[in-house]
Amino acid sequence: MSEFVGITTENVIEDLRRADVRPSTARIHVLRYLLTKRNHPTIDCIYQALKPTLPGLSRTSVYNTIGMLSRAGLVRPLSLEGSEMRYDAFTEDHGHFKCESCGEIYDIDVTIPGDAVKDLDGFTVTRRDLFLWGTCPKCTGKKQS
Amino acid sequence: MSEFVGITTENVIEDLRRADVRPSTARIHVLRYLLTKRNHPTIDCIYQALKPTLPGLSRTSVYNTIGMLSRAGLVRPLSLEGSEMRYDAFTEDHGHFKCESCGEIYDIDVTIPGDAVKDLDGFTVTRRDLFLWGTCPKCTGKKQS
DNA sequence: GTTAATATTGTAATAAATACAAACTTGAAG
DNA sequence: CTTCAAGTTTGTATTTATTACAATATTAAC
Numbered sequence A, B: 001m002s003e004f005v006g007i008t009t010e011n012v013i014e015d016l017r018r019a020d021v022r023p024s025t026a027r028i029h030v031l032r033y034l035l036t037k038r039n040h041p042t043i044d045c046i047y048q049a050l051k052p053t054l055p056g057l058s059r060t061s062v063y064n065t066i067g068m069l070s071r072a073g074l075v076r077p078l079s080l081e082g083s084e085m086r087y088d089a090f091t092e093d094h095g096h097f098k099c100e101s102c103g104e105i106y107d108i109d110v111t112i113p114g115d116a117v118k119d120l121d122g123f124t125v126t127r128r129d130l131f132l133w134g135t136c137p138k139c140t141g142k143k144q145s
Numbered sequence C: 001g002t003t004a005a006t007a008t009t010g011t012a013a014t015a016a017a018t019a020c021a022a023a024c025t026t027g028a029a030g
Numbered sequence D: 001c002t003t004c005a006a007g008t009t010t011g012t013a014t015t016t017a018t019t020a021c022a023a024t025a026t027t028a029a030c
Helices: A009-018 A025-036 A043-050 A059-071 A137-144 B009-018 B025-036 B043-050 B059-071 B137-144
Strands: A076-078 A086-088 A095-099 A105-108 A124-135 B076-078 B086-088 B095-099 B105-108 B124-135
Touching (some): A009 A025, A025 A043, A025 A059, A059 A076, B009 B025, B025 B059, B043 B059, B059 B076
Parallel strands (some): A095 A124, B095 B124
Antiparallel strands (some): A076 A086, A124 B124, B076 B086
């Protein structure tokens, strides 16, 4: 059924249960969407994508669902531009690159050594993100040709 | 005149001229505000703070001014939450910590080694930011007492 | 001072996010 | 199977950040 091996509806329900989130229809579909398409969608992206499958879906529901999934730690919000929030089902530590030409967002591997961040005595860090902006290879290629 | 040594109105005008930005009243006041108070204000903070001094100031002007200063590289926008953009006159490479308890934003020293970010062949990076979220020492203290 | 170029104002429009009450689901207990 | 209470979802209304734009004002070179 799933486009990707290992991400079946059953798996998604399992994920939800493990995080103590009741596996309702909306939640299953939203999380499944985020896990299969890993394109950092906005609320509206998710809404538009799921509308055909779930005709009764409302934008507010997507907000609620995403809020629930974020609180449960299954999804992490990222604020790259300040206007439209984006969401990522991939919660392991990694960075994000936003191409200023095409708008595409890429996950990037980051290993920040402990001594890179100084003078943080007394601070408790619960979440971190390295954001990079610039031009992606695709767009660099286009400009040159 | 200035609350801080070294940031006089003349200095600010100099900064603007060097960046090829005409030193108009609004621009001088906004940049001077950002350079002296380094509190990552929102557009509305700046507007409210400067209103008494510049009675005719409009919110739109602050947007325009900040837009100009950003394009000129004198100010850098940071998106920490996705709803309200924040701005920083400090454009050297550094990170940001947002306290989830009191909302305060702290500048943090960061030295990210070249090899910390992998697989970025072909990407041109023009801007980067390490964001940290968590609890600041002040709030940690409050909770314990 | 005049003039042309540039900045600013203020209103109106757009769009994201939240609040909330009414309607609907869900799943366990009788 | 039916009922009930708890939890979800909907859809409208509201709030708030941001942008668009035309009218007005300011700036700086001549």
